[in-house]
Amino acid sequence: MTQLTREDVLKLARLARLDLTDEEVETYRKELSAVLDYVAQLDGVDVAGLEPTSQVTGLKNVMREDKVIDYGMSPHDLLRLAPKSQDGQIKVKRMLG
Amino acid sequence: MVWPAIADIVAKVRAGELTASELVERALAAIAEKSDYQAVIAITSERARARAAAIDAAIKNGETVGPLAGVPFIAKDNFLAFGAETTAASNILKGFNAPYQATAINRLEEAGAICVAKANLDAFGHGGSTENSDFMITKNPHDITRVPGGSSGGSAAAVALDMVPFALGTDTGGSSRQPASFSGVVGFKPTYGLISRSGVVAMASSTDTIGTLTRTVDDLAVVVDVMAGKDPLDGTTIDRDVISYTDLPADVTGKKIGVIKEFMAEGVEPGVRAQIEKAVETLKAAGADVVEVSIPSIPLALAVYYIVVPAEISSNLSRYDGQRYAYSTPDAENLEESYTKTRASGFGAEAKRRIMVGTYVLSSGYYDAYYRKAQTVRTKLINEFAEAFQQVDFLVGPTAPTTAFKIGQNTDDPLHMYLADIMTVAQSLVGIPAIVVPAGMSDGLPVGLQIMAPARQDRQLLGIAKATEKLL
Numbered sequence: 001m002t003q004l005t006r007e008d009v010l011k012l013a014r015l016a017r018l019d020l021t022d023e024e025v026e027t028y029r030k031e032l033s034a035v036l037d038y039v040a041q042l043d044g045v046d047v048a049g050l051e052p053t054s055q056v057t058g059l060k061n062v063m064r065e066d067k068v069i070d071y072g073m074s075p076h077d078l079l080r081l082a083p084k085s086q087d088g089q090i091k092v093k094r095m096l097g
Numbered sequence: 098m099v100w101p102a103i104a105d106i107v108a109k110v111r112a113g114e115l116t117a118s119e120l121v122e123r124a125l126a127a128i129a130e131k132s133d134y135q136a137v138i139a140i141t142s143e144r145a146r147a148r149a150a151a152i153d154a155a156i157k158n159g160e161t162v163g164p165l166a167g168v169p170f171i172a173k174d175n176f177l178a179f180g181a182e183t184t185a186a187s188n189i190l191k192g193f194n195a196p197y198q199a200t201a202i203n204r205l206e207e208a209g210a211i212c213v214a215k216a217n218l219d220a221f222g223h224g225g226s227t228e229n230s231d232f233m234i235t236k237n238p239h240d241i242t243r244v245p246g247g248s249s250g251g252s253a254a255a256v257a258l259d260m261v262p263f264a265l266g267t268d269t270g271g272s273s274r275q276p277a278s279f280s281g282v283v284g285f286k287p288t289y290g291l292i293s294r295s296g297v298v299a300m301a302s303s304t305d306t307i308g309t310l311t312r313t314v315d316d317l318a319v320v321v322d323v324m325a326g327k328d329p330l331d332g333t334t335i336d337r338d339v340i341s342y343t344d345l346p347a348d349v350t351g352k353k354i355g356v357i358k359e360f361m362a363e364g365v366e367p368g369v370r371a372q373i374e375k376a377v378e379t380l381k382a383a384g385a386d387v388v389e390v391s392i393p394s395i396p397l398a399l400a401v402y403y404i405v406v407p408a409e410i411s412s413n414l415s416r417y418d419g420q421r422y423a424y425s426t427p428d429a430e431n432l433e434e435s436y437t438k439t440r441a442s443g444f445g446a447e448a449k450r451r452i453m454v455g456t457y458v459l460s461s462g463y464y465d466a467y468y469r470k471a472q473t474v475r476t477k478l479i480n481e482f483a484e485a486f487q488q489v490d491f492l493v494g495p496t497a498p499t500t501a502f503k504i505g506q507n508t509d510d511p512l513h514m515y516l517a518d519i520m521t522v523a524q525s526l527v528g529i530p531a532i533v534v535p536a537g538m539s540d541g542l543p544v545g546l547q548i549m550a551p552a553r554q555d556r557q558l559l560g561i562a563k564a565t566e567k568l569l
Binding site for chain 2: 013018047057
């Protein structure tokens with residue numbers, strides 16, 4: 001039985017940049033424990049001599065010419081998508097303190 | 098009113114007997130009339146009407162128009178498309194107007210197809226019922242108290258409700274196939290890499306594919322033929338078949354078909370089993386050589402999937418930080434708080450759950466035990482499917498163990514909800530193509546037969562599906 005603690009869940013939430021409520025912490029503690037229990041069935045599987053697969057196409061080092069594609073957009077059009085911008089740059093909250 | 102075959106629609110448009118504008122109005126009217134089903138998040142009527150007018154003008158001027166001229170379609174709302182917001186049915190993408198379009202959408206537009214609306218989904222594709230949409234629950238076209246399947250539930254329902262001749266979905270672990278089965282339409286997951294994912298909101302990059310939903314295999318083939326093939330903007334795309342996907346070898350005689358033993362084991366609803374067995378008997382009677390095939394590691398596929406996919410989700414969803422586009426929380430003191438609070442209020446419960454699972458299995462000390470182990474069992478699955486395809490040309494089985502379940506039935510237990518994917522995830526991990534064709538009803542609800550082929554044999558798969566569709 002995988003039993004995550006409150007601290008485990010809070011650590012994951014910190015890594016994932018999620019601000020969870022106390023209630024969510026308890027819910028995810030139970031649910032994540034159940035999911036991890038379920039996937040633990042792989043523990044005993046014999047995989048001797050097998051390599052992991054991370055992609056299935058068999059393609060390697062796919063290159064394309066490094067050239068500009070004209071999307072008909074200006075940097076200004078993209079900046080407009082940002083919640084806040086100023087002087088042609090994306091504006092964010094202060095990083096320290 | 099039922100839409101004619103796509104090839105017939107296009108022939109009439111080209112001949113000037115039907116205009117693209119009439120077709121767009123008809124689709125918009127059908128969408129409005131059936132709005133109670135909540136299949137659609139947004140309509141793109143302004144852009145659709147302008148495009149229809151341009152196509153009609155081109156035809157009047159005697160210009161050549163593409164193989165989908167005037168055909169209206171609905172795209173799942175995780176496709177970047179002009180004319181409406183692209184939200185992936187999530188609050189965190191609310192207000193996002195895509196600055197460019199998905200390659201799949203561009204290719205369809207170049208062929209003359211017209212996007213009229215964006216379909217509902219489980220937010221970011223996380224789910225099998227559309228109940229995880231942050232906005233609305235789509236209702237099953239055959240029973241409004243039931244789910245249409247998911248995550249491409251809005252797309253499947255839209256086709257089943259005759260809103261449009263075809264709809265785009267995505268399929269990462271069954272998200273086009275299972276709703277096709279639940280809603281009674283044709284649903285296709287191509288070989289991994291056959292159709293570009295550029296401009297589609299990423300879920301799990303090693304299994305994400307572009308799904309197509311239609312009423313018939315012939316309609317599906319026309320659409321797939323337009324979208325398939327390499328795209329410089331998606332480095333994982335593979336070469337398409339040199340022959341058109343509409344040129345289908347539609348004969349079952351002498352074809353060797355394997356029924357996957359593990360998919361017919363306990364846990365399959367009797368009504369589903371009966372329809373699948375009947376379909377298999379029909380194939381046999383038509384001259385197919387049917388055998389039982391075992392893929393012993395299939396029962397492990399769901400565990401592999403629910404490690405690999407959340408891992409990739411946690412990575413792909415890290416980009417939603419509230420700084421560069423879409424939703425951002427107004428109440429944050431500093432940048433760190435802006436991230437954590439934006440993501441906390443912008444992501445729904447299932448997205449958070451998967452991010453947390455993914456973060457856990459990728460975190461220091463657990464990577465080898467979970468992610469690496471899962472990717473190695475994935476290799477085992479790939480090898481077993483390869484062995485099976487040495488014995489048979491195609492594999493068949495059900496699409497899901499049940500028909501469409503009741504709205505709310507599985508929402509309290511995430512793990513139980515995941516079990517709805519048990520017959521579709523292995524094919525995604527292995528990367529092979531699979532198609533679902535309607536195979537009768539069980540207690541008034543559709544059952545879909547799933548047919549699978551080796552990787553890159555998509556055309557052969559569509560061929561056998563067409564033959565099967567005719568027989569059933």
